Amino acid sequence: MGVHRCRKCTAQSVINMPQHRLALCGEHFVEWVEKSTLEFIEKHRMFEPGERVLVAVSGGKDSLSLWRILSKLGYAADGLYIDLGIDDGCGYSKRSGDYVRKFAQTLPAGARLHVVDLSVAYGKAVPEMAGRRAGGKKRLCSVCGLVKRHEMNRAARELGYPVIATGHNLDDEAAVLLGNTLRWEVEYLVRQAPVLPAGDPGLVKRAKPLARFYERETAAYAIVSDIAYIEDECPFSKGATSLRLKETLNSMESGSPGTKLHFYYSFLRARKKGLFPGVERSELQTCEKCGEATGIPGLCAFCRLTVE
Numbered sequence: 450m451g452v453h454r455c456r457k458c459t460a461q462s463v464i465n466m467p468q469h470r471l472a473l474c475g476e477h478f479v480e481w482v483e484k485s486t487l488e489f490i491e492k493h494r495m496f497e498p499g500e501r502v503l504v505a506v507s508g509g510k511d512s513l514s515l516w517r518i519l520s521k522l523g524y525a526a527d528g529l530y531i532d533l534g535i536d537d538g539c540g541y542s543k544r545s546g547d548y549v550r551k552f553a554q555t556l557p558a559g560a561r562l563h564v565v566d567l568s569v570a571y572g573k574a575v576p577e578m579a580g581r582r583a584g585g586k587k588r589l590c591s592v593c594g595l596v597k598r599h600e601m602n603r604a605a606r607e608l609g610y611p612v613i614a615t616g617h618n619l620d621d622e623a624a625v626l627l628g629n630t631l632r633w634e635v636e637y638l639v640r641q642a643p644v645l646p647a648g649d650p651g652l653v654k655r656a657k658p659l660a661r662f663y664e665r666e667t668a669a670y671a672i673v674s675d676i677a678y679i680e681d682e683c684p685f686s687k688g689a690t691s692l693r694l695k696e697t698l699n700s701m702e703s704g705s706p707g708t709k710l711h712f713y714y715s716f717l718r719a720r721k722k723g724l725f726p727g728v729e730r731s732e733l734q735t736c737e738k739c740g741e742a743t744g745i746p747g748l749c750a751f752c753r754l755t756v757e
Contacts (some may be wrong), residue, residue, distance in 0.1 A: 464669045468707035475673045476716065482670045485520050487656050489585065493643045495656035496612045500752040502526045502656075503563075503610035505601050506552075507678040508545030510671040513552050515659055517674060520556050526614070527561040528553060531600050533593060534567055534574020537684030542574075542582045548679050563608065565600055578754040589685045592754065599751040600602030605653040611649075612654040620664040622657070624694040626716055639728050642720065650735045650742050708733055 452543045453462040455474035462472035473481055489495075496502055502519060506512040506528045519526035530549045535542045546564070553562040568574045579592040605613045622641070629637045643661075648656040659667055671678055686692065716724075733742045736749035738756075743749035748756065 450671075463673055464666070465667065468663070468702075468710055474532070474707050479670065479673055482662065482666065483518055483521060485661065487522055489643070490522075490656070490658050490662050493656070494526070495614070495644050495658060496654075498523060499525060500612065501610050502612050502614050503601075503605045503608065504528050504614045505597070505616070506530050506549050506562075507616075508548035508552075509616070510676065510678045511618050511659060511667045513549070513616075513676050514667050514671045514674070515614060515616040516556070516560075517676060518670075519658070520560060527563065527610070527687075529563045529601065529604050530564070531597055532564065532566040532568070532574075533596070534576065535593075535683060535685065541681065541684055544681075545679050549678060552676065552678075563603060563604060567596070567600075573755065589679075590619075590689055593683075593685075595750055596754070599739075599741055599749070601655075602651070602653050603739065606651055610653065612656055614656045614658055616659055616663045616667075617657045618659050618662050618667050619709055619713060620695055620698070621691075622660050623698050623713050624691050626713060627694050627698060628690060634727050635725055636730060638716075639720070639725050640730065642717070643654075648733075648742075650733060651740065652733075652742050661710070 451586050453465040453472035454460065455462045455477055456471055457477040458474060460474040461623065462478075464478055464539075465472040471481075502524055504512065504516045504519060504526050506516055507530070516526055516528055528549065530546055532546055533542050550562065567578075571578075575596055576589065577595065579589040601613050601615075605611075626638075628634075629641065635722060643657050645655040662670075670676075698709055699714075710739045731744050733744055734746060735741070736743045736747075736752055738748050738752045741749055741751070
């Protein structure tokens with residue numbers, strides 16, 4: 450295949466991105482990622498300079514890279530780690546938390562890390578919560594997602610952060626888009642965007658600053674930036690639908706570089722033009738126990754998991 454040279458300085462590149470027709474050395478790749486992130490934030494009006502941002506960090510490459518990028522760009526970004534209590538025999542959640550805590554020490558003074566330990570806060574972790582739902586037959590991944598969404602919003606609201614930033618990359622977004630399109634989940638399609646605005650009752654604004662980057666690009670950024678992250682996948686993710694959708698998209702991408710980017714950006718353009726006119730989100734209510742938004746009367750789905 451030959452040696453690719455950096456488009457900016459002709460030094461040997463660390464990454465070749467055929468979907469962008471671009472090869473860059475380490476220095477210029479980091480510069481490109483950070484500049485592109487800033488442009489994406491500003492284009493979608495995710496948050497303003499000086500506005501406090503709560504970054505949901507898991508210990509993986511995407512979320513830690515996002516926290517590093519936002520800090521370097523001068524945003525007032527703090528981290529939130531949710532200890533899900535997942536133990537594959539090797540303490541998956543504990544190891545993830547260790548990576549987050551060590552990484553937080555590399556950031557400028559003033560950057561804070563907030564930690565929510567589910568076992569301490571609610572007396573049970575995700576595996577126990579999942580075991581209580583639908584007689585233990587409900588997929589743990591579904592419960593995990595529900596718990597993370599609830600706790601991210603609750604923590605941001607209670608701590609006074611106007612926006613939550615997550616590390617979703619293009620591969621994540623394209624896989625979700627493909628899945629929702631195959632099932633024609635119209636309400637979910639209408640809501641899929643780089644930014645979800647704040648709303649009543651008590652929904653905090655959510656942003657995805659890395660949604661335009663391939664997973665390969667965020668991984669390269671973490672490596673070039675010497676960010677230590679947990680490389681293992683969640684032990685319960687094996688066989689997940691999202692992984693199969695990613696494999697399908699990867700196969701298409703290998704034959705036609707840029708497929709994922711075109712798929713996602715074309716959707717965003719169609720959405721902006723009113724792809725599904727008249728479709729609105731179901732009316733939300735307030736959970737009578739925790740005060741978070743819910744689509745069902747009485748207790749929200751999260752509180753139903755935690756009640757005795």
